[in-house]
Amino acid sequence: MRVQVAIVGGGPSGQLLGRLLQQAGIDAVILERQSGDYVLGRIRAGVLEQVCIDLMDEAGVGERMHREGLIHGGFDMLFNGERHRIDMEQLTGGKHVMVYGQTELTRDLMDARRAAGLTTIYQAGNVTVHDFDTAKPRVRYEKDGQTHEIECDFIAGCDGFHGICRASIPRRAIHEYEKTYPFGWLGVLSETPPVHEELIYANSPRGFALCSQRSHSRSRYYLQVPLTDKVEDWSDETFWQELRLRLDPDAREKLVTGPSIEKSIAPLRSFVTEPMHFGRMFLAGDAAHIVPPTGAKGLNLAATDVKYLSGALIEFYQDRSEAAIGHYSERCLRRIWRAERFSWWFTSLMHRFPENGEIGQKFQEAELDYLVNSRAASTSLAENYVGLPL
Ligand code: APR
Numbered sequence: 073m074r075v076q077v078a079i080v081g082g083g084p085s086g087q088l089l090g091r092l093l094q095q096a097g098i099d100a101v102i103l104e105r106q107s108g109d110y111v112l113g114r115i116r117a118g119v120l121e122q123v124c125i126d127l128m129d130e131a132g133v134g135e136r137m138h139r140e141g142l143i144h145g146g147f148d149m150l151f152n153g154e155r156h157r158i159d160m161e162q163l164t165g166g167k168h169v170m171v172y173g174q175t176e177l178t179r180d181l182m183d184a185r186r187a188a189g190l191t192t193i194y195q196a197g198n199v200t201v202h203d204f205d206t207a208k209p210r211v212r213y214e215k216d217g218q219t220h221e222i223e224c225d226f227i228a229g230c231d232g233f234h235g236i237c238r239a240s241i242p243r244r245a246i247h248e249y250e251k252t253y254p255f256g257w258l259g260v261l262s263e264t265p266p267v268h269e270e271l272i273y274a275n276s277p278r279g280f281a282l283c284s285q286r287s288h289s290r291s292r293y294y295l296q297v298p299l300t301d302k303v304e305d306w307s308d309e310t311f312w313q314e315l316r317l318r319l320d321p322d323a324r325e326k327l328v329t330g331p332s333i334e335k336s337i338a339p340l341r342s343f344v345t346e347p348m349h350f351g352r353m354f355l356a357g358d359a360a361h362i363v364p365p366t367g368a369k370g371l372n373l374a375a376t377d378v379k380y381l382s383g384a385l386i387e388f389y390q391d392r393s394e395a396a397i398g399h400y401s402e403r404c405l406r407r408i409w410r411a412e413r414f415s416w417w418f419t420s421l422m423h424r425f426p427e428n429g430e431i432g433q434k435f436q437e438a439e440l441d442y443l444v445n446s447r448a449a450s451t452s453l454a455e456n457y458v459g460l461p462l
Pocket residue numbers: 080081082083084085086103104105106111116117174196199230231232233234235236356357358359369370371372374
């Protein structure tokens with residue numbers, strides 16, 4: 073098989089890239105290690121910045137998102153037992169975010185791809201990338217006991233943090249920056265109405281908690297837990313009990329509990345690869361960078377990488393110009409580092425770090441007090457949350 077672009081990974085990055093290239097008449101194949109159902113079974117944050125909303129519209133797949141997505145003009149910060157609303161709309165001159173599950177966004181893109189009759193090879197085994205330092209890269213994979221080879225002009229590494237694209241780049245050619253955090257997030261999805269119409273980020277003496285949602289009838293909650301905890305250690309009952317203890321009296325009263333439909337623990341990490349390309353292979357999304365989930369920047373960063381990458385590839389084919397592909401990494405990294413800084417800061421502010429001692433906690437309390445009582449500090453939080461300009 074020969075295509076212009078071989079996309080490795082069929083998560084949100086790979087699907088969105090495939091769609092934007094298709095609209096420009098560029099021929100691409102997507103190779104995904106898992107099945108489509110498996111990809112849709114992964115529950116991740118779903119808070120879309122305007123840039124991501126616009127991109128879904130540009131891709132012509134925004135219809136259901138606008139129908140079902142929930143516009144949020146603010147969120148609550150809970151500390152010292154009290155809630156303080158960050159009015160994003162007011163602080164940023166009318167900007168907001170949209171709550172729409174990442175699963176749903178991925179499903180919309182997959183459906184559009186299927187309807188257009190384009191190829192996605194699911195359950196592609198042992199995918200390997202070759203000759204991407206030449207003008208004729210190749211990708212090999214196994215399917216139904218046979219080895220196949222694809223020739224292409226470019227490889228797009230959209231294969232997530234554990235993918236093979238970044239791992240295939242010679243070590244000397246890239247630099248990786250990494251920070252891990254000494255706790256994880258235990259998440260529960262439940263078919264219950266959200267405790268509040270907006271999100272609540274809680275800094276409690278018992279650890280961080282987040283009250284999020286997927287719709288008016290489906291909630292997503294998280295608790296900071298030690299990395300040594302296992303999902304089996306947490307029954308639904310112990311989860312709800314602990315969540316209640318981390319909330320304010322009003323939320324505690326209003327919380328509606330029910331059986332979990334998904335429960336998982338995710339570690340937190342800050343990670344960036346520089347540069348985001350090697351020869352004719354370009355990395356996008358989680359393959360190149362990870363943020364801790366506080367502030368929900370992961371999907372939004374993936375979307376902007378894809379916006380820049382699709383634009384650069386379109387320029388290459390339409391104008392025969394390599395200028396934009398040459399600037400791809402630099403363009404993405406400026407936005408990535410700003411979101412990395414914000415996610416690290418928001419994580420540091422909201423979680424318990426016993427290793428920082430009593431004084432660390434006092435610094436947090438003072439910063440939270442400043443944050444909600446200074447318009448300048450609230451504006452900084454709000455403008456980062458809605459997404460910094462491109
Ligand atoms: N061959 C083929 N596919 C692979 C391989 C491989 N060797 N390794 C991984 N994949 C697939 C995974 O199965 C997954 O479906 O690549 C896909 C990568 O998807 P994601 O991990 O969702 O990454 P991305 O599409 O960049 O999406 C970024 O995900 O983690 C969140 O917060 C993050 O919202 C952001 C989004």
